[in-house]
Amino acid sequence: MGTQVLLDLKNVNKVFGSNHVLKNIDLQIEAGKFITFLGPSGCGKTTLLRSIAGFYTVDEGEIWIDGKLVNDLPPYKRGTPMVFQEYALFPHMTVFDNVAYGLDIQKRPEAEIQDRVKAALAKVKLTGLEERYPHEMSGGQQQRVAMARAIVMDSPIILLDEPLSNLDAKLREEVRVELRNIQLDLGLTVIYVTHDQLEALSMSDQIVVFNKGVIDQHGTPHEIYYKPSTQYVADFIGTTNFVDAVTAHIEGDRVTLKYGSNSDTVIVTTNEQLTVGEQVLLSIRPESMRINQQPDPGDFITNGVVKSSMFLGEKERYFLAGDEGKEWIVDAYDIGQTSFQGIVKIRAAADKIHLIKVAK
CATH class of the missing domain: 3.40.50.300 (P-loop containing nucleotide triphosphate hydrolases)
Structure with missing residues (x-):
């Protein structure tokens, strides 16, 4: 039935x-x-x-x-x-x-x-x-x-x-x-x-x-x-970080994307129909990002400067300034009493990144 x-x-x-x-x-x-x-x-x-x-x-x-x-x-x-x-x-x-x-x-x-x-x-x-x-x-x-x-x-x-x-x-x-x-x-x-x-x-x-x-x-x-x-x-739902990216290579549902001023690349899987050279948006949730952790091959990586942070009980929310005036929001969980300061490295695993087609 x-x-x-x-x-x-x-x-x-x-x-x-x-x-x-x-x-x-x-x-x-x-x-x-x-x-x-x-x-x-x-x-x-x-x-x-x-x-x-x-x-x-x-x-x-x-x-x-x-x-x-x-x-x-x-x-x-x-x-x-x-x-x-x-x-x-x-x-x-x-x-x-x-x-x-x-x-x-x-x-x-x-x-x-x-x-x-x-x-x-x-x-x-x-x-x-x-x-x-x-x-x-x-x-x-x-x-x-x-x-x-x-x-x-x-x-x-x-x-x-x-x-x-x-x-x-x-x-x-x-x-x-x-x-x-x-x-x-x-x-x-x-x-x-x-x-x-x-x-x-x-x-x-x-x-x-x-x-x-x-x-x-x-x-x-x-x-x-x-x-x-x-x-x-x-x-509208929750908080996210948007990143402008361009499709560089497409193989099935795996898409290589260029982002940032150094044209770094990350490979994400998506069901979207895309063409090479297309502008897209990446959405990365604050809880999916890590500060000052050794990146794995294929991770999304960028640098930022800690501007301020907010203690929210189970997590510390960091507000960072990145390249070209980009603002980042990153949540760090269960880090004890330590706080991040100054220039830090930010990473996110490729499978935590969601690709959104930009409406024409």
Whole structure:
């Protein structure tokens, strides 16, 4: 049995006035996955989420949920409950009534409402708090009430719009783990919107990176981080060092590249279709570089001068000045009390270097 596509977006476009917010979005999402829409403010991720929910009507394209075309269905008939940033709980209602609200509107039998609400609250570990009011609960508990309200509807997809942004850092981390556990335990399909890269990397099965209304890349967290398809993705996710290089020789998937003022060479493997003499970008993550270590043959090597460093607990982050005003960021782990100073050698193994084609 193959994987089931639960959400299918075909050529979705949305325009607000003169602003073309979503441009020809094609995306398929499988059942039981945790999918994150990631990107900066104004990139289209929330607009797409709200279009899936039915709060916005798309100007072009089709939205299919569970094999049904839902373009003309109102939000409450789509089976896509949404958990908002501010949770949107009713302050005058108890936890039980907040969670039961959607079922009440559907006029479900009282016994069924009782059973389903109790089951939903048990799933988010809120049993015993049915009679509390939202203001009597912590931010994390309110978050779980909002989640229970979505789960109780037995919907195919749950939509989450930056639901952790109101929580402090430590609580965010706890609720992040909880949300992921609930999703895995119940086999839910979740679409989660955030601009927080760490949140996306740590929680998702798949990440969809948005850039000005288009999808730049859709892949696993590892693919997005280590194999970004564009400079924008490499730059947006984490920190990286970009190096201008030129292809000197191509043999199958092995490409010899020249870089730096001395025209040093490094050989990397890539699936990109390239021609000799083509300008490309190399992306090297700070944690993939080493300072003052004996290089192996074929390593990427360059020199730099330590300008400053920042102690981050498990690592020391160095900011270095290289040739021709180039700036480098290098992370050194577990080096004890020693610090690097002055002129240093920087190296990176060839298999840690990712090649990005430069958009023409």
